[in-house]
Amino acid sequence: MCWSVLAWRSLAVFTGALLTAEGFYYLLRYVRKCREQKPKVLFFPAPLTCVRPLLWSPRRCDCRLPHGESALSSLARLLLGAGRSLDVCVFSISSFDLASVVLAVYSRGVRVRVVTDSDYMALAGSQVGKFRKAGIEVRHDQDTSYMHHKFALIDGSILVTGSLNWSAQGIFRNKENVIIIKDIDVVKAFIEEFEQLWNEYDPTKYSFSPQK
The missing domain is CATH 1.20.5 (Single alpha-helices involved in coiled-coils or other helix-helix interfaces)
Structure with missing residues (x-):
């Protein structure tokens, strides 16, 4: 036709x-x-807000702290979104709030690994002991230089990095920044760095009787 x-x-x-x-x-x-x-940026210091409603139910809390949005609550909510893995590589981890977030993620069965600095994890207020007590594997450097990184990887696809140490000083007093990146190439580079450190800081490779 x-x-x-x-x-x-x-x-x-x-x-x-x-x-x-x-x-x-x-x-x-x-x-x-x-x-x-597109990268997102959080700036600190953050207002003093309560993040407990994000962690436990009931979601309401009777504390007197404000419960509004802040850079801290945004960071906490992002970390809590981990579904498969959370790799933390941070120089100083003394924030009770962020440590509680990490423990909450781990309690759901998410694989959590932590790399930190040997000197600062031994200071008063460090939350690293709580991680180990809960069963989270923690590795650290064994030399005089600092493990000075400040980043976390969520599900191997989201990078959280910047100047912020996970401490009350950094969160509530210092001028700090956190940038959230999903670019595949950038995330891959940080994954490789984390894995390199994780292997380097394997405790089976430690020397407990270093030669002087």
């Missing part, structure tokens, strides 16, 4: 519309992906 010129033109218009719609769909997906991968 021969189609009329009008029929062919109608088919061409219809096909063009479909292609345009498909192209528009993929354009929207691309824009959405770019937005999702």
